[in-house]
Amino acid sequence: MARKGILSSETKAPAPPQERPTPKPSTAPRGAVGALQSSLTRLQENAVQDLDASLIDMAGVEDRLGVDDESQRKLEESLRTYGQQVPVLVRPHPSQAGRFEIVYGRRRLKALKAIGVPVKAMVRHLDDHALVMAQGQENTARQDLSFVEKASFAAQLDASGHDRQTIADALTIDLPMVSRMLKVGNAFDLAFLRKIGSAPGIGRDRWLTLAKLVHDPEAKSRAEEATTVDTFSDLASDERFESIFKAANNKPTPKAPAPAATEARTLRNQDGKALAEVRRTPRGVTLNISARTAGGFDKWLDTHAEELMREIHDRWRQSKA
Numbered sequence: 001m002a003r004k005g006i007l008s009s010e011t012k013a014p015a016p017p018q019e020r021p022t023p024k025p026s027t028a029p030r031g032a033v034g035a036l037q038s039s040l041t042r043l044q045e046n047a048v049q050d051l052d053a054s055l056i057d058m059a060g061v062e063d064r065l066g067v068d069d070e071s072q073r074k075l076e077e078s079l080r081t082y083g084q085q086v087p088v089l090v091r092p093h094p095s096q097a098g099r100f101e102i103v104y105g106r107r108r109l110k111a112l113k114a115i116g117v118p119v120k121a122m123v124r125h126l127d128d129h130a131l132v133m134a135q136g137q138e139n140t141a142r143q144d145l146s147f148v149e150k151a152s153f154a155a156q157l158d159a160s161g162h163d164r165q166t167i168a169d170a171l172t173i174d175l176p177m178v179s180r181m182l183k184v185g186n187a188f189d190l191a192f193l194r195k196i197g198s199a200p201g202i203g204r205d206r207w208l209t210l211a212k213l214v215h216d217p218e219a220k221s222r223a224e225e226a227t228t229v230d231t232f233s234d235l236a237s238d239e240r241f242e243s244i245f246k247a248a249n250n251k252p253t254p255k256a257p258a259p260a261a262t263e264a265r266t267l268r269n270q271d272g273k274a275l276a277e278v279r280r281t282p283r284g285v286t287l288n289i290s291a292r293t294a295g296g297f298d299k300w301l302d303t304h305a306e307e308l309m310r311e312i313h314d315r316w317r318q319s320k321a
Contacts, residue, residue, distance in 0.1 A: 048087045050118040051100060056090055056109055059101030060135045061156040065149050065193050076111040084112065087120040089138075091131060103131055104138040129166070132157060136170025146198040147184075148207055154178060155185025180204065187211035195227045196244065197237035206245065213248040223248040 088105025102109055103126065112119050126134060136153070145153075150171060157167045168178050184207045214220040226232065226247035232240060264279040275297065276289040289298040301308070 048120050048122060051090070051121050051123075053109065053113040053117075053119045055098065056088075056100045056102055056119060056121070057093065058106070059091075060103060060131050061153055061160070062190065064106070064145075065152060065196065065198050072107065072111060075107060076114050079108070079111050079117070080115050084108065084117075084120045087122050089134060090121045090123055091126045092123065101131075104135050129162075132160075132162060132166065133170050136167075137172065146200045146202070147181075147204050148193060148196075148202065149198050151181040151185040151207065152190065152193055153185075154181040156190070158182055158186070180208065184208060184211045187214055192224065192227070195232075196240045199237045199241040201238040202241050206241075210241075210245050210248060213245075218251075219248040222250075 086108070088108055089103040090100040091103055093099035093101050100121070100123065103124075109119060154167050154171060157170065158164075164175055164178050168175050171178075173181075188211070210223075214223055223244045226244045229243075232243065235243065264277055266274050267276045267278060269275050274293065276287055279286050279288070289301060291298050
């Protein structure tokens with residue numbers, strides 16, 4: 001009796017005995033031969049091969065938000081001096097024979113291409129789902145990926161149609177953490193995050209606060225404007241985040257209203273000497289007498305101000321009668 005395939009999803013009813021076809025001999029290796037072939041396949045996948053770096057293309061999801069030039073230079077120097085100690089993982093290109101796609105080890109691949117030496121790689125046959133899982137689990141094992149890089153990785157998987165459980169499995173996190181990461185990763189486009197970089201010193205809470213701030217279109221516009229300042233690219237990654245956070249969080253101070261127009265004129269005595277200045281504004285009229293030039297008139301006026309003001313006010317009332 002033929003075995004049902006391990007990936008079969010249903011069981012077919014057997015044909016009537018008189019119509020049952022004669023089973024064809026299986027062409028798949030069985031027994032010791034099959035076990036040997038399976039072992040050889042596993043050995044081949046775990047074996048390290050030397051590949052031409054130009055035959056390896058990028059694939060999967062971008063997991064780094066920019067590469068520090070100095071650290072990349074040091075990696076190149078190390079590889080040039082000591083050689084490649086840790087292999088990268090690739091898979092055969094799904095549509096181009098003889099080519100490969102990188103699964104993880106992008107920085108090493110870039111450095112090896114730069115110094116022009118073959119790439120030590122393990123070659124495994126992975127579908128897209130397995131590629132994502134392998135890349136995600138490699139990222140989880142690394143300590144140098146920042147929160148926002150993992151959040152961006154999760155957002156790219158989400159945009160590619162992977163469900164949240166797959167994202168959680170790939171990053172070895174729970175579903176609530178997936179939701180938090182997606183709030184950040186989906187709040188910013190990849191080009192904007194590349195301008196900031198990995199921001200290794202900025203944790204989850206600060207990123208969540210910024211993600212909430214940029215829901216306001218004006219705050220988002222201020223954040224984007226901050227990246228266009230000439231000195232922005234000279235800042236360290238954490239400092240770039242801080243400048244963007246400050247721009248998004250700080251609403252512009254309302255401009256003080258322009259001073260109301262005023263009318264001023266100088267009052268003079270019979271000899272033409274200035275006695276006082278009268279200034280009228282929407283709030284009222286002020287009379288200013290300079291003590292420096294008044295010769296005591298200011299003190300006299302202060303003493304008699306009440307009776308003089310009553311007299312002036314009576315004259316005003318009579319003028320309106």
